[in-house]
Amino acid sequence: MSERKKRKPGETREKLMSAALTLVGKGRHFASLGIREVTRQAGVVPTSFYRHFRNMDDLGLQLVDELGLVLRRMMREARANVLQADKLIEESVGIFISHAQANRSFFLFMAQGLAGESRAIQDGIRSEMRYFASELANDLQRLKLVDHLCDGDLEMTCDLVVRSVAFSLTDLMGVSAEDEYQVEQIRKRTCRFLQLIFVGAAHWDNKHL
Amino acid sequence: MSERKKRKPGETREKLMSAALTLVGKGRHFASLGIREVTRQAGVVPTSFYRHFRNMDDLGLQLVDELGLVLRRMMREARANVLQADKLIEESVGIFISHAQANRSFFLFMAQGLAGESRAIQDGIRSEMRYFASELANDLQRLKLVDHLCDGDLEMTCDLVVRSVAFSLTDLMGVSAEDEYQVEQIRKRTCRFLQLIFVGAAHWDNKHL
DNA sequence: ACAAGTTGTGTACGACTGTACACATAGCTG
DNA sequence: CAGCTATGTGTACAGTCGTACACAACTTGT
Structure with missing residues (x-):
């Protein structure tokens, strides 16, 4: 042999x-x-x-687990670097985008898995996103930036934030990583999305019914 | 033979x-x-x-064209049924969900294509979404609901709306069409997302810088 | 009615697929 | 050292894949 x-x-x-x-x-x-x-x-x-x-789905599931680690690393870095609240959005989006570029294949896999063919992988990724959103809610509560929102509304806001960022991920994966102009456009647009959402959150209570 | x-x-x-x-x-x-x-x-x-x-991608592209027709039909129905502005969001989301159920496979294909493997199909679907967003912007402008926004900001808002709805589509495709409770949850959550976005849009100008 | 073009069928073939099986090697435990 | 388990290799096979080709049947234009 x-x-x-x-x-x-x-x-x-x-x-x-x-x-x-x-x-x-x-x-x-x-x-x-x-x-x-x-x-x-x-x-x-x-x-x-x-x-x-056992099969390709099994490999996919284990990739989801590793993806979780990548996301947690990203969150840790974001928490360490975002010190003052005024540049919170810009900093966070910047860190997200740089991680997405550095682990392009991982995030590509994540974007694909959201509407993939294995239900288990879908659920895994969705669960990672939920965890991410709840951690974000924690952070925001700790920073007392949105303390007029009840828990449910805070959770909803964070959910929308995470979804918007995840959708921007699809944009980002569609352009070459070297096309700095396009990447910058996506970065700006994502920031504006988040700003719009947070303006909405800041004025939310009166509409709550 | x-x-x-x-x-x-x-x-x-x-x-x-x-x-x-x-x-x-x-x-x-x-x-x-x-x-x-x-x-x-x-x-x-x-x-x-x-x-x-010529190949499967070609078939996919032609499916995207048909998808365009489905979306336009949906838009027409929405415009016909949304008469008073107060229930605008609820009505629109309801129509969207019922169309998504009625053409489940089509919308599933759309959700898949956003992060699919054919660039051409991706671009096609993305272009459909852009068209959808610009039509939405037209309608909102016609209804004079957000006339304090400049064109760019209105477009951004509509883009975010369309993205949020598209993401809800992924949720919707994940549950059985008969699971009315889950569908109702998704419907409500999508409405709240859109309300949050529109609250943000209503208070946007002062943040515009 | 007849020629031309279009669309569906049947057959064929080489490349590729998932997976079963027997075997070889490495590392661990005694 | 012996033996066990985990891991990697090689061979094999039946099924599927994309696609080329020749042919049949229907449609259309004249």
Whole structure:
């Protein structure tokens, strides 16, 4: 038998996951990826796949878990860098966009998964977004910026914020990362969206009925 | 050779398109559909496909065109039914949801296409959304509801509205059409999103800088 | 009515797919 | 050291894929 490469434990597993991400990054849709294709990209024999995943959906689910880590890292950085409240939106959107560029394939995978073909992956991503929104609500409450809102309305506002940012993600994934002009347009537009939402939140109570 | 069924002109073409939609409606992702699969669902021999489409992307593009018609029909109905401005949001969201249920597969296809693997389809759907937003801006201007906004800000507001509704579409596609409780939740939540946005728009000018 | 064009059918083929199985190697535990 | 388990390899096979080609049947224009 041909020689066996030395490997660290779990190396192939990672190679397979990042191979799938690479293919997604090249413009493929996750739902259209096949086992052989992924193993080929990973430089591994097809049957190795089954040592780590039951099928492609399983791999997708584990990618969602890793996506959670990426998002948490991003949140941590945002919390550390957003000190004064006046530039809160600009800073946060900037950090979001730079993370989205740095982990382009991951965020591409996330954007795809929202309307993907595996219900489990959909739910996973949706759950990450819900967590994100609730953390955002926590932060806003801590900063006392919107303390006139009841819990439900604060949650709704954060939900809308997260959705708007997620939709901007789709825009961002549609342009080349080097096209700085387009990226800047998306950044500005996203900021304006969030400003509009927060203006709405600031004047919300009288409309609450 | 076996007998040839009588057919109307363009019948197979329609059968192929609705076969693709049917498969999407069954939970498949458009990007993962194959020619053979679609022709099988349409009850047609594989090679017939090429009489009408160059490849699956081509079929997708033609679906986007049909999607445009569906959206325009929806807009027309909304304009006809929304007479008094006070229930504008509730009426519009209601009409949107009932159309989304009635053409579930179409809207599923739309939600998928936003982050799909064909750039052309992405652009097509994005362009439909832009058209939708600009028509909405027209209507709002005609109703004189937001005449304190400059053109750019009105356009941005409408864009955000359309995006929020489109995102709600993803929610809606995630629940069974018969689950009336969930659908009602989505309806209410979407209305609140739009109310929040319009409250923001009503108080926007002072923040405009 | 006949020629031309259009649309659907049947057959064919090479490439690719998922996955089963037996086997080899590495690392861990005793 | 022996043996066990986890992990990677190679081979194999039946099913599916996209698509090329020749042919049939219907539609249309003249």
